Amino acid sequence: MLILECPYCGVKAEETELSAGGEAHLKRFGPGSADDDFENYMFARKNPKGVHFERWRHSYGCGKWFLAARCTATLEVFGTYPAQTGEPPADLQAKIKAKRPDWKGY
Amino acid sequence: MSTRLSKGGRLIDRTKPQTFTFNGKSMAGYAGDTLASALLANDQMLVGRSFKYHRPRGIVASGAEEPNALVNLGTGARFEPNQRTTTTELFSGLTATSQNHWPSLEFDVGVVNNYAARFLPAGFYYKTFIHPRFAWKHIFEPVIRQSAGLGQVPKEADADRYEYAYGFADILVVGGGIAGLQSALAAAKSGARVILLEQTAHWGGRAPVDGDVIDGKPADEWVKATVQALSAMENVTVMARTMAVGVYDHGYVLAEEKVADHTPGDGRPKKRLWRLRVGKIITATGAIERPLAFAGNDIPGVMLAAAVRDYVVNHGVSIGDRTVIVTNNDDAYRTAIALKEAGLEVPVILDARANVTGDLPAKARALGIRVETGKAVVKVKGGKRVTGVAIGAQAGEGAVLEEIACDAVAMSGGWSPVVHLFSHCGGKLNWDAVQAHFRPDANRAPTNQDGEAMVYAAGAANGALTGDQVLLDAVAAADAALGKASGVAAASVAVPAEGAMLPVWIMPQGAGPALKMKMWLDYQNDVKVSDVQLAAREGYTSVEHTKRYTTLGMATDQGKLSNINGLAVLANALHEDIPQVGTTTFRPPYTPVTLGALAGESRGEIFQPLRRSPIHEWHEKHGAYMEPVGLWRRPYCFTRGAESHEQSVHREILNTRSNVGLLDASTLGKIIVKGPDAGKFLDMLYTNVMSNLGVGKCRYGLMCNEQGFLSDDGVVVRLAEDTWLCHTTTGGADRIHGWMEDWLQCEWWDWQVYTANVTEQYAQIAVAGPKARQLLEKLGGMDVSKAALPFMAFSEGSLGNIPARVHRISFSGELSYEIAVPASHGLALWERLIEAGQEFGVMPYGTEAMHIMRAEKGFIMIGDETDGTVIPQDLNLGWAISKKKADYLGKRGQERNYLASPDRWKLAGFETLDGSVIEDGAYIPAPGHNANGQGNTQGRVTSTYHSPTLGKGIAMGLIHGGLGRMGEVVEFTKIDGGRVKARVVDPVFYDKEGARNDV
Amino acid sequence: MSDPVSPLGNARFDGFVSVREVGPLGMITLRAKSDVKELAAAIKAAVGTKVPAQRRIVINGDRAAGWMSPDEYLLVLPYDQVAAAMAAIATAMGGAHHLAADVSDARAIFRIEGAKAAQALQKLMPVDFATLEPGELRRSRAAQVAAAIWEQDNGFTLVCFRSVAAYVFGLLSHSAQAGSELA
Secondary structure (H helix, E strand, C coil), X not given: CCEEECCCXXXXXXXXXXXXXXXXXXXXXXXXXXXXXXHHHHCCCCCCCCEEEEEEECCCCCCCEEEEEXXXXXXXXXXXXXXXXXXXXXXXXXXXXXXXXXXXXX | CCEECXXXXXXXXXXXXXEEEECCEEEEEEECCEHHXXXXXXXXXXXXXXXXXXXXXXXXXXXXXXXXXXXXXXXXXXXXXXXXXXXXXXXXXXXXXXXXXXXXXXXXXXXXXXXXXXXXXXXXXXXXXXXXXXXXXXXXXXXXXXXXXXXXXXXXXXXXXXXXXXXXXXXXXXXXXHHHHHHHHHHHHCCCCEEEECXXXXXXXXXXXXXXXXXXXXXXXXXXXXXXXXXXXXXXXXXXXXXXXXEEHHHEXXXXXXXXXXXXXXXXXXXXXXXXXXXXEEECCCEEEXXXXXXXXXXXXXXXXXXXXXXXXXXXEECXXXXXXXXXXXXXXXXXXXXXXXXXXXXXXXXXXCCCCCHHHHHHHHCCCCEEECEEEEEEEECCCEEEEEEEECCCCCCCCEEEECCEEEEECCEEECCHHXXXXXXXXXXXXXXXXXXXXXXXXXXXXXXXXXXXXXXXXXXXXXXXXXXXXXHHHHHHHHCCCCCCCCCCEECCCCCCCCCCCCECCCCCHHHHCCCXXXXXXXXXXXXXXHHHHCCCCCHHHHHHHHCCCCXXXXXXXXXXXXXXXXHXXXXXXXXXXXXXCCXXXXXXXXXXXXXXXXXHHHCCCCECXXXXXXXXXXXXXXXXXXXXXXXXXXXXXXXXXXXXXXXXXXXXXXXXXXXXXXXXXXXXXXXXXXXXXXXXXXXXXXXXXXXXXXXXXXXXXXCCXXXXXXXXXXXXXXXXXXXXXXXXXXXXXXXXXXXXXXXXXXXXXXXXXXXHHEEEEEEECCXXXXXXXXXXXXXXXXXXXXXXXXXXXXXXXXXXXXXXXXXXCCCEEEEEEEHHHHHHHHHHHHHHHHHXXXXXXXXXXXXXXXXXXXXXXXXXXXXXXXXXXXHCCHHHCCCCCCCCCCHHHHCCCCCCCCCCEEEEEEEECCCCCCCCCCEEEEEEECCCCCEEEEEEEEEEEEECCCCEXXXXXXXXXXXXXXXXXXXXXXXXXXXXXXXXXXCCCCCCCCCCCCC | CCXXXXXXXXXXXXXXXXXXXXXXXXXXXXXXXXXXXXXXXXHHHHHCCCCCXXXXXXXXXXXXXXXXXXCEEEEEECHXXXXXXXXXXXXXXXXXXXEEEECHHHEEEEEEECCCHHHHHHCCCXXXXXXXXXXXXXXXXXXXXXXXXXXXXXXXXXXXXXXXXHHHHHHHHHHCCCCCCCC
């Protein structure tokens, strides 16, 4: 059972205090978008063995959504960060790269 | 025979006798006994029957690894099956019965399987019960199920209570033997927060039994002093009777504390499930002695050598007067010495090793015990108990050299570290060829959230089998877990010099089939050497497959006793090395956990968080029949006298349509949305436009998910220029609030909008019916006239001196007001409405009346007309979808060609020609069959009721062509296979022009 | 006007610690970002405290202000003073973007009192009470429902939703039973 630190309130929350929200950094495609783009937005999800970025809500805490970078194979957590960003912070990306040299990058 | 010795027993208190019963027979023991030691003290060697062959079985071990001695404990509401006698503390009044036999333990009909054993090899079930196919379901499975299984299922609700507790530490030490104590001491002295767990009621593990001398003192003294020192430290929590059952991700450990197992009925929780979250875990879980595989090794009286020693030293119980020791290592000599020192006979020690040189054998020889080297047990003689052994050369094929009479056999095949906790979360093991066991590989330990090692094995659990090595290893494990040197020196232990053990997997090594069919590997599951070899011959090369095919190490054993021996036999049969064959996966729990402990406090009234409206108690007192709506309980109807529920519902509807009815609508979701961008936000959230709703007005709105499917609906109220109140369905409040926050936090975080879920702040009461206005006017305080409060408007004020917001909205089609008041005034308003409404014939109505009345009006219901695949357009709700808006959630999804297709099923009303009610879930068949040979369909019913207002069955449903087929007669399916004819009609069955509401 | 009633009529259970349902108590949810300059005056006007820091509650007699999230505060005050406080907040916040909602009736409040009060909560909440800091307001769950707690006056105050008041009282009573103290 995972522990993730909520970047908003600083609580090291256990999984039962959180709700999972799937893959992070999806780009929304709205009216007028191409079928392929919409299909990808709606249905295509990464399922890597390794580094993964995902959405979590501190639902039994401050109620905020945050993002986490985690290794799906070892469950190592590289970091958590606020959701108000289009891509993972640069320092987190560097940290992951250092720990997982084979990582292709975000 | 087994008996209580006149002296000895370090754990028992002879001044505290305890009486108990086994199979109805009264027996006596002492405080400090386990049930197993007490049974043995009463010469109860036979304790059960094996699973498959129903062979007589006795106690083999003295701890959690016991495979045979599982009993039913207690009676009635405290009945528990499959309890291990070896880990059950004795108390006065304990009742135990043996299991897996019929009609009695002594005479078991099922033993016929034993004589047919040659016809019941591994995989027997898989091979035999294949043809004819129908027979499995109707004959084989019922018969097998009848004869299989261990204990019975309890028949009464558990009289005990259970609870959870959450615990936290830097370092968790599992195991209260000398390794665990030493590790805990080292970790604690460095300042870490430490939790130390011990599965039994006492501390010290094997060391006191084995007579270790620590820091110049008897082990017991060192143990006592160390436990005292640890207990006195503020940063240490010490818990006995607590079994760590599983290690999970990120330092999560489950442990079961036996709080009142041994004091049933004293009011304390029987068990407590600890949910521990720790930084690092040290597993000082010791090692388990392995049996030796020789013919007849399952006959009662054949026992692990260390267990024989435990019973003598800990409980003052001898297993027999004459005990033959059979071993491949020096440790078993401790048993011989202990027996001899207790005044018992050891006719011979059979040592499979050719050269025996250690200090312990020397001491045994000095005590005059006959030691035979290079020798093996060829066969144990006896039926329900041991009468002797036939001995031969270990190197031979089983020629008997001598027969020796004895009544017990103590065997030792070496020791296997308890690696379960290390392995649960992915820790890998190495094969130690010298000690012939798997032990943890510190370089491949399970890792935590930081990618660091999380579990460290200490002492015997790490393969350190002598006292001195155990304590050094314990400090090393603590240092590793701390990530620094603790600076604590390990206590010193004087140990005898031990000779190397010799791996022995079957005895004698050249034994033929007749002997191998009587060599048990897994006692509980009746798996023998011959079964594993058969599996290998039949092509099972994977250890995981062999386990499942033969059932080796399954069920409660979980590889404790049988694992290594089974692997070794398989490896030999495959002509491979043991590490190549590998080991099966260790999974939690280490020992079974009581279901009650897993449920914790979640029983009875607090099984789940039932949500109650502020008027809930009134409903319960006034005949409400409750139905679950999510976690809420809402009145389905209010029954009067001898009414059926259906009669109540119909009365409530007719009364509401003719007089006035009250509905507790408090459970409806209420979310405030406020801010400069709130209008823009709601226009994205709803399919229609909310930004242009006038202040003081209400508007019905639809919400879709991004796929375009209808997700929720409700009335939106504009409270102020920058503030809206969104009503959601009862089940939708939390979900929709979360949905709003998701978009605001993760997509449009620069929009200035705040939300607040105020669902529970308000009690909401619908007052519906032609006399609704009269009733509110009687309460007074607000102008509720048509002019002052027209349909789809609201006003705020005071109703009968209670602050209220009154909405004129209607889900019944009647003149209707929905009144929101602070929850703490909800009951007061309800009671006033009931009281004041008497002259108008007021009656409360429930959810079913609400459902039928809305169906009579053709209003859709989320969850009835929708199922996650329905778009608003399917429900003829196109009018609620803005064509002007460039975007709203779900708009792009609805543009997909198959959602825009004219072939989609659309909403229509249905009336049966005979006035009957269409069955729930009925389909409208279409001609032909699909690719799977199933009949085609062209529609289905979504809501179907008897309308008391109209006196006939009415329904809504989705049908290909929708309202374009108005007037057509179609057929719906019936459960009995028949069909019922229905006409496609307008789904608004009642008051089509809306006159009743327009007053 | 009818008297407001707390969800359980101030029910009480006595075990190794006591559990009391208290209230009705005034509560206001105030949503605004901490960098909104009007916020401090609004909280001061409503409950007389400073703006609480992250995960803290500032107690001022029978009033308090707690940090619920980066843009949400919980204001606690006597029930009959909510309307005045709401008006004061509106005045102080002026045109600054915020949301203030009276949630006094949406909540149930319990006091868990006694030397071992934390133990009753330790059975229900995945919270490390040993590391709970003075003045910390912790939001988590109590068994299956959301709850917020803080330590105050020889015990803890627990706030949950009104609809589950009976459930939470049942949980606390179960956990507080005499004889079930943790070692």
